[in-house]
């Protein structure tokens with residue numbers, strides 16, 4: 001991909017994460033897992049990330065086959081979309097992918113899953129994962145490819161005080177924004193990155209990365225991006 005062997009950089013991220021003294025309780029993979037949309041690609045992803053011995057929560061991005069992803073990544077320790085409980089937290093993995101569109105949308109069924117969880121479990125802390133960015137990045141080209149109905153999504157999360165965090169991929173850059181008490185996080189790619197604040201498409205020279213997210217029992221979140229420099 002533009003001069004980078006993304007399988008090798010992905011494996012470098014897996015290697016770095018597996019040598020991290022902190023043991024992950026779960027892995028969130030926010031989509032664009034296999035650009036060529038082959039079954040073999042998803043099997044390679046499954047074999048590689050399975051070595052981390054943790055549940056892996058997957059959602060599709062614009063560069064994915066949701067059908068093949070669901071077929072290959074639905075058996076434990078892999079999970080395709082859906083809601084999952086970790087202590088006092090509920091992780092809600094939403095599908096924002098729209099076939100043949102690089103921008104995203106949360107269909108009514110996805111919004112309903114989110115709102116039901118927020119409504120039915122007021123004592124649970126809620127973390128949402130989705131592929132597309134619900135907040136603008138400040139890059140004009142990229143902001144045309146975000147979550148098209150982010151207003152509906154933000155309207156829901158604004159109404160529930162148990163909403164704690166939202167994490168997404170897609171934008172190939174790191175950001176952390178506290179919005180109405182909710183931590184909004186974008187995570188860099190395991191491949192190459194996009195130059196922040198650029199109005200036109202530009203690659204960044206920053207290395208592959210992953211993000212740690214610590215979910216505390218009081219509902220607070222600590223997080224950091226680990227860059228493979």
Ligand SMILES: [Fe+2]
Nearest residue numbers: 032061062170
């Ligand atoms: Fe994407």
